[in-house]
Amino acid sequence: MAVTRLDVARAAGVSPAVVSYVLNNxxxxxxxxxxxxxEEAISRLGYRxxxxxxxxxxxxxxxxxxxxxxxxxxxxxxxAEAIERHFSAxxxxxxxxxxxxxxxxxxxxxxxxxxxxxxxLIFSSGISLTGSPVVGLEEQPVLVLDDVxxxxxxxxxxxxxxxxxxxxxVEHLQRHGHTLIGCIAGPPNIPIEAGKINGWRRQQxxxxxxxxxELIAYAESSEDxxxxxxxxxxxEHGRPWTVHGRRPTALFVASDVQAIGAIYAxxxxxxxxxxDVAIISFGGTKTAAFTLPPLSxxxxxxxxxxxxxxxxLLDRIKDPLHExxxxxxxxxxxIGRSCGC
Amino acid sequence: MAVTRLDVARAAGVSPAVVSYVLNNxxxxxxxxxxxxxEEAISRLGYRxxxxxxxxxxxxxxxxxxxxxxxxxxxxxxxAEAIERHFSAxxxxxxxxxxxxxxxxxxxxxxxxxxxxxxxLIFSSGISLTGSPVVGLEEQPVLVLDDVxxxxxxxxxxxxxxxxxxxxxVEHLQRHGHTLIGCIAGPPNIPIEAGKINGWRRQQxxxxxxxxxELIAYAESSEDxxxxxxxxxxxEHGRPWTVHGRRPTALFVASDVQAIGAIYAxxxxxxxxxxDVAIISFGGTKTAAFTLPPLSxxxxxxxxxxxxxxxxLLDRIKDPLHExxxxxxxxxxxIGRSCGC
DNA sequence: TTGAAAGCGCTAACAA
DNA sequence: TTGTTAGCGCTTTCAA
Numbered sequence: 131m132a133v134t135r136l137d138v139a140r141a142a143g144v145s146p147a148v149v150s151y152v153l154n155n156x157x158x159x160x161x162x163x164x165x166x167x168x169e170e171a172i173s174r175l176g177y178r179x180x181x182x183x184x185x186x187x188x189x190x191x192x193x194x195x196x197x198x199x200x201x202x203x204x205x206x207x208x209x210a211e212a213i214e215r216h217f218s219a220x221x222x223x224x225x226x227x228x229x230x231x232x233x234x235x236x237x238x239x240x241x242x243x244x245x246x247x248x249x250x251l252i253f254s255s256g257i258s259l260t261g262s263p264v265v266g267l268e269e270q271p272v273l274v275l276d277d278v279x280x281x282x283x284x285x286x287x288x289x290x291x292x293x294x295x296x297x298x299x300v301e302h303l304q305r306h307g308h309t310l311i312g313c314i315a316g317p318p319n320i321p322i323e324a325g326k327i328n329g330w331r332r333q334q335x336x337x338x339x340x341x342x343x344e345l346i347a348y349a350e351s352s353e354d355x356x357x358x359x360x361x362x363x364x365x366e367h368g369r370p371w372t373v374h375g376r377r378p379t380a381l382f383v384a385s386d387v388q389a390i391g392a393i394y395a396x397x398x399x400x401x402x403x404x405x406d407v408a409i410i411s412f413g414g415t416k417t418a419a420f421t422l423p424p425l426s427x428x429x430x431x432x433x434x435x436x437x438x439x440x441x442x443l444l445d446r447i448k449d450p451l452h453e454x455x456x457x458x459x460x461x462x463x464x465i466g467r468s469c470g471c
Numbered sequence: 472m473a474v475t476r477l478d479v480a481r482a483a484g485v486s487p488a489v490v491s492y493v494l495n496n497x498x499x500x501x502x503x504x505x506x507x508x509x510e511e512a513i514s515r516l517g518y519r520x521x522x523x524x525x526x527x528x529x530x531x532x533x534x535x536x537x538x539x540x541x542x543x544x545x546x547x548x549x550x551a552e553a554i555e556r557h558f559s560a561x562x563x564x565x566x567x568x569x570x571x572x573x574x575x576x577x578x579x580x581x582x583x584x585x586x587x588x589x590x591x592l593i594f595s596s597g598i599s600l601t602g603s604p605v606v607g608l609e610e611q612p613v614l615v616l617d618d619v620x621x622x623x624x625x626x627x628x629x630x631x632x633x634x635x636x637x638x639x640x641v642e643h644l645q646r647h648g649h650t651l652i653g654c655i656a657g658p659p660n661i662p663i664e665a666g667k668i669n670g671w672r673r674q675q676x677x678x679x680x681x682x683x684x685e686l687i688a689y690a691e692s693s694e695d696x697x698x699x700x701x702x703x704x705x706x707e708h709g710r711p712w713t714v715h716g717r718r719p720t721a722l723f724v725a726s727d728v729q730a731i732g733a734i735y736a737x738x739x740x741x742x743x744x745x746x747d748v749a750i751i752s753f754g755g756t757k758t759a760a761f762t763l764p765p766l767s768x769x770x771x772x773x774x775x776x777x778x779x780x781x782x783x784l785l786d787r788i789k790d791p792l793h794e795x796x797x798x799x800x801x802x803x804x805x806i807g808r809s810c811g812c
Numbered sequence: 813t814t815g816a817a818a819g820c821g822c823t824a825a826c827a828a
Numbered sequence: 829t830t831g832t833t834a835g836c837g838c839t840t841t842c843a844a
Contacts, residue, residue, distance in 0.1 A: 132607060134821060145831045150823060157824065161829060176606045181586045182532065183821035186523045186836050200552070202757070207548045211541070214569055223583060226567055228555055242564060245522045265517045266473060353761040394761045416543070420694040420735045422763045475837060486815045491839060498840070502813060524837035527820050 133175045141171040153179060185247060193223040194250045194443065195243030199231050203351050203387050204415045205432075209254055209275075212436035220444065222249070231255075231317055240264045250443045255322050271446035273439050276322040286442040286454040290430050292322060292412075295461040296329025296382065299410045299428045301337075302463060303380040306408060306470045309339045312363040312370060312378035314388055316351040323348075326384045326412060344369035345378065349388065356388025360395035364407065379407060380469075386413040389425050393468070404470035414464055424466035431459065474516045482512040494520060526588060534564040535591045535784065536584030540572050544692050544728050545756045546773075550595055550616075553777035561785065563590070572596075572658055581605045591784045596663050612787035614780050617663040627783040627795040631771050633663060633753075636802040637670025637723065640751045640769045642678075643804060644721045647749055647811045650680045653704040653711060653719035655729055657692045664689075667725045667753060685710035686719065690729065697729025701736035705748065720748060727754040730766050734809070745811035755805055765807035772800065 135153075139146040144164060151160045152168045160168075171177070185191045196213055198206045214224045225248060227239030241264050243251060250271040274287040303311050313330045316323040327346060334341035347362045349355030362368050363378055370378050383389040389411035396403050403409055403423055411418060414429025438457060445452045465471050476494075480487040485505060492501045493509045501509075512518070526532045537554055539547045555565045566589060568580030582605050584592060591612040615628045644652050654671045657664040668687060675682035688703045690696030703709050704719055711719050724730040730752035737744050744750055744764055752759060755770025779798060786793045806812050 132610075136821080146822085147824080147832075148830060151830090154823080159829070164829080178582070178586050178606045180527075180588070180821050181583075182523060182527045182588050183836090184823075186521075186527050186820090186838090187822045187824090188836065189823075191523065201542060201548050201555075202545070202552050204543070204545070204548075207542050207545075211543050211569060214542075214567075218568075223566060223587070225564060226555075227559075228552060241519070242522075245519050246564070247521070247523050265519045269473075353757055357761070390758070390761050394763065394765075397763055416694055417731070417758075420698070420731050422735065422738055424735075477837080487838085488816080488840080489814060492814090495839080500813070505813080521837050524820090525839075527822090527836090528838045528840085529820060530839075 132180075133177050135177070135179070137175060138168065138171045138177045141175060142167045144168060190249045190447075191247050192221055193225055193246070193248050194252060195225045195227065195239070195246075195248040196252045196254065197227050197229055197236060197239055198254045200228055200351065201226070203385065204417045205385060205387070205413045205430075206254060208415055208432050209436065212432050213252065213439060216436050216440040220440070231320055237262060237264055240267065244270060249447045252439060252443065255320065271443055271450070273443045273446075275435065275439065283454065284446070286446060287456050288435055288438055288442065289456075289458045290322075290435075291458050291460050292325030293329040293332070295428045296326040296384075296412065297333040297336075298329075298461075298463060299412065300330050300333040300382050302426070302469060303382065303408055303410055304333070304337050304339070306380070308378075308380035308408060309337070310370065310374055310376065310378045311339065311345070311380045311382055313346045313382050313384075314356055314359040314363070314392060315346060315348055315384040316355075316388075318348050323384060326382075330382050340374060342373065344373045351385050351388060353387055353391035353394070356383060356385070356391030357395045358391075359388065360392035361399070364395065364399055364401065377407075381407060381409050383409060383411040386411045386415045386418040386425060386427055389427070389468075390417065390421055393421055393423075393425075403468050408470045409468040410463075411468075412461075414461065418464070418466065421466075421468070423468050426466040426469035426471065427464050428461040429464045430461050435459070473521075474518050476518070476520070478516060479509065479512045479518050482516060483508045485509060531590045531788075532588050533562055534566055534587070534589050535593060536566045536568065536580070536587075536589040537593045537595065538568050538570055538577060538580055539595045541569055541692065542567070544726065545758045546726060546728070546754045546771075547595060549756055549773050550777065553773050554593065554780060557777050557781040561781070572661055578603060578605055581608065585611060590788045593780060593784065596661065612784055612791070614784045614787075616776065616780065624795065625787070627787060628797050629776055629779055629783065630797075630799045631776075632799050632801050633666030634670040634673070636769045637667040637725075637753065638674040638677075639670075639802075639804060640753065641671050641674040641723050643767070643810060644723065644749055644751055645674070645678050645680070647721070649719075649721035649749060650678070651711065651715055651717065651719045652680065652686070652721045652723055654687045654723050654725075655697055655700040655704070655733060656687060656689055656725040657696075657729075659689050664725060667723075671723050681715060683714065685714045692726050692728060694728055694732035694735070697724060697726070697732030698736045699732075700729065701733035702740070705736065705740055705742065718748075722748060722750050724750060724752040727752045727756045727759040727766060727768055730768070730809075731758065731762055734762055734764075734766075744809050749811045750809040751804075752809075753802075755802065759805070759807065762807075762809070764809050767807040767810035767812065768805050769802040770805045771802045776800070 229235040347359035349359035418425040570576040688700035690700035759766040
């Protein structure tokens, strides 16, 4: 195979151990002359340490596992990019797994990551840790980026306050005079989606506005999903019309990518945004700034989430006894032109 | 640490070797009774094979490295998702690296992947392999998803015919009567971008239309990039106006994500798409179908690219002597409403 | 059909 | 300051 540490040792006329000392800057000092000879041999032979062997021997794999629902959702693409950028700057490789909100996929990737001895794990959505058959999860430093309804010693978390943020967004629509406000959410049974729906409902109840199930449309977190959900809520034969005798005049949409589909649906129905239908979405991705009209959206600070995620997780990786950290973040409403401001 | 194969062997009253035979279904047969005892011990102890040790011993890492410019570009997000889905179905883990078209990043990730003993590599853009200081690249099965201007025995390729596809797109604009057609491209010096620019120029020259540098705007492959590039080409003080005394009436845009920014720029300038400015982009991502107006775009078949990529690369991984494969694909023009049809 | 043992490439404790 | 050596957990050859 390739050139090994032994080859370098022979070429430099030293023992393999000294080569290690040079490579790792320790744990023993090496004289300047020997070090130079070894470094010369390394570059002459084109030696590269075998990361697999090093990991097996007891060092770490310098990698972390990142579970995300779907990279085609720009929110998770931005998150994945930010996470990767931060960890990569510290020498960690990020292993990414798309779970599609599917429990089997989640467990499969989780087990793969653990079998491959990642140094830590980040869950960005959808996972339910309780009762999971995954082996070895309890010993892993874990960081959770949303509420999984589960606490454990080895879990740090950075939560977005979806309920409060959704309520704020809906309240903004109410201030514009809307009472019949539809809600487009991701697939049901996803904890993070439930939070948004509850926020919508609580705020509608608070204002004594309708908050029945006929105003909620569940759909995939994609343009297509948002599009069909909006058609469902806004069309003349839809449930909102049946129940209330008119269309919703505003929509709260749980993700930017769905809102893009919803805007398109309005266009298909010949309705103007925000004149006929006001829209506020959730996420605050770059894409939200370039729709027509630009989206008003509840922005989550992805850069901050990513950098905090890194420091929380590295704390626990470097010192397994370090206690877990928790933070809850509020989003900020970015006013575009889709809400009617 | 965790439970090892030795623990299983002891619990089942057999030697460690037999445990391996059971786990790997070979290379030696195991009697039904022994097998049952071992399987019982495995599940009772919650044993998981250590993937690192297995990889070191000579098995493979069951992983491939995937280099991509930026996952925030929806084209590469879709590609990454498709690649991951296909390889994951075959038991491979895809390690993804964002290079941002930066050569240093490319080489860093490449070296990391090789040091970690990936079974193969996929480059999706921007890399220039020639003269690279990366150690061990020659021995890797490599698949290249665009033209790197480099051939080697270990490299398979799936190329999109960017030049011809760009020309087709520009020709379509010409058929609508446009003569002054601007070109928005990604960063210069990226091979794949050069192909598109050459296609635009060749087709403009063929029709005896202007094809000077004043009609080209280079920008980041992002909404922002496309937006500022379009402002540059369409504004009254821009170079096209200075040289030709009028604005371009059409734009060929090298990526969907830039086209989204370009549409927005038209909106900012008070110009209608396609009436004042016709736009055709390149890529064919899902996002292109939900802009207002929907984009006419030169679609690349990402699913087909991903599945072909997998079969090409697995051929070479399973049999290093398998000869490399090459394919060149044409895109198909998806007609939206941004071109004026 | 099963057991014993070599060794993948590395780190680090121990010896010199 | 440097050399020797015992493993990390696994696969697989060889012997029984």
